[in-house]
Amino acid sequence: MTTSRIETALAGADQTKAVVLGVGALDLTGAAFRDQLPGKRAVIIADENTWAAAGPGAEESLRAAGVDLDEPVIFPGRPVLFADDAMVERVRDILAGTDAAAVSVGSGSVNDVVKNASDLLGRPYLSVCTAASVDGYTAEGAAITVKGVKSTVPCRAPVAVVVPVDVMAAAPSRLTATGLGDLIEKVPAGADWMVADALGVEPVDWDVWDLVQGPLQDAIADPDGLRRGDTEAVAALSEGLQMSGLAIQVHGTSRPASGAGHYFSHQWEMEGYGRDWAIPLSHGFKVGLGTLAMCALYEIVLGLDLSALDIEGRLQDWPTPEEDRARVEALQPVPVIRESAVRESAGKYLTAEAARKRLETLRRVWPELRFRLGQQLMPASEVEDILRRVGAIHHPSQIGLSLEQLRITYLRAQTIRTRYTVLDTLQEAGLLTSVVDRLFAPGGYWYGRSPEPRWTDES
Ligand SMILES: [Zn+2]
Structure with missing residues (x-):
């Protein structure tokens, strides 16, 4: 479930190995994780809004694929999660307490924070997109505000990205x-x-x-x-x-x-x-x-x-x-x-x-x-x-x-x-x-x- 254009792009990408895009792609989260991170545990990281959009579906798919799971980490939906260095440290500390690979369930901010935090630990992660709101999911580097300055922090892109078009179409139109x-x-x-x-x-x-x-x-x-x-x-x-x-x-x-x-x-x-x-x-x-x-x-x-x-x-x-x-x-x-x-x-x-x-x-x-x-x-x-x-x-x-x-x-x-x-x-x-x-x-x-x-x- 992808497109020929994305296949062409993946051939030149050295970090992301798979982009699963389409209606119903959420159900393939588990298979994508198992293919790219065989034998690993997973921990879902989301906020209340993005969890509601795709959390349970991602969890079910991971479980069905036989992936062992930590308890999901779900941040409050309000105030909206802000992608800054303090938040990155918080997620890094959470990840440091487990050997699980992160599954980011969210849009721009959640993904950027999980990307940066995972990279600090040298750990690959998987991204499940919940909105068609940014181009940063598959990008190398994360948009993080560091000491008050908006920066692109160098870090590795997700090893796989799940793009469930039906979930994203149901996201708020803004x-x-x-x-x-x-x-x-x-x-x-x-x-x-x-x-x-x-x-x-x-x-x-x-x-x-x-x-x-x-x-x-x-x-x-x-x-x-x-x-x-x-x-x-x-x-x-x-x-x-x-x-x-x-x-x-x-x-x-x-x-x-x-x-x-x-x-x-x-x-x-x-x-x-x-x-x-x-x-x-x-x-x-x-x-x-x-x-x-x-x-x-x-x-x-x-x-x-x-x-x-x-x-x-x-x-x-x-x-x-x-x-x-x-x-x-x-x-x-x-x-x-x-x-x-x-x-x-x-x-x-x-x-x-x-x-x-x-x-x-x-x-x-x-x-x-x-x-x-x-x-x-x-x-x-x-x-x-x-x-x-x-x-x-x-x-x-x-x-x-x-x-x-x-x-x-x-x-x-x-x-x-x-x-x-x-x-x-x-x-x-x-x-x-x-x-x-x-x-x-x-x-x-x-x-x-x-x-x-x-x-x-x-x-
Ligand atoms: Zn942009």
Whole structure:
């Protein structure tokens, strides 16, 4: 029970050996565990919500397959489990008291915590997905907040992943909307990778590219079906998400699946934005809004004639490392984010000489690059329509952010990761602030866009 695309991806993955995807896949949990972890005991780790969705079914399947089980570990459903270093230590300590392999039953947070904790003990684990809400199930690395900073902690992916499409289709629709928000970012993220490739910063691995971009359009094609919990639509989204995670595993970094749209989410997450809400603001909701923000920005970028860029003019006031650091510090008022942003930005600082070469390359490649970007990208209005129909966030007002906060996030997002995106191209070309300002000025995408009511789980 899997798909040919997933088989192709698994062939290149060195950690995950099996992805069991389909309606009824929960019943195959025991067989998957026994095949991949023969002779091992199992301990299910879940929270009250995810246990209710799939815990008893997973337990029954494991038992039927003859797997010995510890008592399940079930964390409270409220407040929602937060994936931070303290939680990882807690789960690691629980696992250290048994020789059982963990079976994570849950979505993003539960899986990330169990992944990291298992890896600390050098122990393989199995993941049972309960919602089509993230692409991180099959990814190498876990999204964990470490000492207040949202980080991708290096750790091994699950040895097997069970993707019960019927369980995921029955999950709250906000979780599916979250998954779509995470996946649709692969559109501008792909564009960012193309830019990095064309400028000689980081080559595209086209085999890995196909793993993510191949299933992408099918996966986001039916937002109405996703909102209704239609199993075919959820199966397509789930496949896209698993493929994206496997691509991260094959590539060894999150580059195939994460561009500047993700940095909007990371920035808000590090600011703690929405963390204390009754239902914390999800990764995919933030990423979906970041996707829309980036697609709107790319529309302006595609209208620029960068082949006529005034390189000498730009180099005249090229910042020294100290000036660039001061720029980053001024943008990031929160100390812990500032420290991290200063470090990450220093990692991509260019000397004037290197900048000249970069900008000369940009001038040279721009006509062809612009054409290819135009083929890769989607219009912002189309992204907005998909987000709206699936029930995801598509205006900052829905999560209580002002347009001014969104505007500053474009600038902050450029500073928080060394990984190169189009935000860096604009910064290097001296155009970032003016391009961002155009989005909020008359005629710009965000200008006069009516605020929408605050998002609630009932809306
Ligand atoms: Zn993501």
